[in-house]
Amino acid sequence: MTDSEHIDALKKVAPHLASRLSDERVRQVLSVTGTHKAQPVARLVRAATRDFEFDRLTLLNTDTAIKWATRNEGIRTWLDRKISTACNESAFENSAAALAEVRALGALLEAGFEVEPLSESRDPTPEFEVSAGGEKVRVEVHCKQMNGEEAERLAKFYASTSERPAKGNVNVTTHIAHPGGRPRQGENVGQNVAHKFASIKAGARQAEGPSILWLDLQDEDWWAIGRDYAHPLISAHDALMTGPLWAGLYGRRSTPILEGAFAERTTTGRPALRMGFPGLFQQSAGWSAAILAFPRDTLILENPDPSAGIPLSIAPELLSLPWVRFEHSWMQWPHQTNRSLRQRIAEAHRRLRGAASRSHVL
Structure with missing residues (x-):
């Protein structure tokens, strides 16, 4: 063309x-x-x-x-x-x-917010200050990129050439890429993706007051990641796995990272891999919430213990974001406190531990 x-x-x-x-x-x-x-x-x-x-x-x-x-x-x-x-x-x-x-x-x-882009400087600062319902919130936008080593491997694969096939034959060459990083001994894919999203970019800092981390997941590097990965426990290819985006935000060092786990009537198999690092919200109370922006889904995941929570008065605007999926979000709204959100997260951790104890991990 x-x-x-x-x-x-x-x-x-x-x-x-x-x-x-x-x-x-x-x-x-x-x-x-x-x-x-x-x-x-x-x-x-x-x-x-x-x-x-x-x-x-x-x-x-x-x-x-x-x-x-x-x-x-x-x-x-x-x-x-x-x-x-x-x-x-x-x-x-x-x-x-x-x-x-x-x-x-x-x-x-x-969504109905008033938006003011903030002045740019060499120091990491939020991108926007937004206001609605008499409240102001800072928004910092991140666009995670593929793991550097994996990006280099994939670039070399695209640049390589295969031998000319014999007449009547077709050569097919494949390459498996791991955007979060290729698993090493004692790691798995989900753990590396979780770590990618638990990591705060060097020098990043949150503003005083309510602060939202906007994670754009529409870059080419993340085409295989979808809203299901923001659930704590999901099934894929007849097996159970820990949602790596959920773990990256709400996980703890001891959170089981299931991958290729099959439910059993009794405890079998080897122990599930543990996350080994704190999720983003465990690391920092400065983020009031994270917004995951996929091409067809927008999810709102609130911090259960923020230093400054999202004001309830801006909930109408948050729930008016394009492609918003309340049923896949983790919000305190419509409750006045974070108690119900904390309980929901605690129950998710209990389910993960239960699944890990009654699964056979390949």
Whole structure:
């Protein structure tokens, strides 16, 4: 497909994004050689002509966010600066982060918040201050990237060439990538994903007062992660596993990380792997809540013991976020205190321990 065809498709499918990009800028990002993944804006441009749901929804969410942002004259300069950063030809992590901030800002505006981008500096600071119902909350946006070693392995795989097959034959080469890091002895995939999301980026700090960590999960690195991973105990391929996103936020050092566990009538098999590190909320009371923003789902997970909780008065706006799934969220609302949330989390830990004690772990 030619660049012109990509440009025409983008203008039809995502007109608001297209309006912030010149045709020359689109051609420029399309010409960028990928690493373990495509240049993030180029990925969105190509999504206009592809049927891969993850990429198409991410494109539409980005376009909708830009629509909301352009309605606010005071935000347009900020938006253009972020779009320029997103078109970076080498530092893909900066490009992905800029797009994540655009999507977060647009979603907050759509939900009815007043949003003020905060001044940027070398010191880590929240991206936005949002207000509703007379309350103000700081929002910091993170866009987690694939483990560095795994990204390098995947890039080498894409760059490799296989031998030309004999006539009538087809060569198929596969590669298994682990975005959270390849498990070493005594580790498993779920534990490494949990650790990725339990980790606070170097130098990050939370503002005084209510503070939300917005985790954008629409980057290409995390296409295999979905809302089910934010449940404490799930079934996959006829086996039980600990939801790694839930563990990364609510887990404790002793939390069982089940993976390939089969229920038994009696205690059998080897002991389940334990997490070995505290979850994000155990590490820091500074985060009032985390918002997980998937392409088709938005989940709100509150800290059960924050230094400053989410004000109940902003619940209407939080529950108006695009794609919000209250049934998959972990919130104190509609209760006045966090007691019910603490009880719910404690019960989830009991279920995990019970499943670990009556499962056969492969």
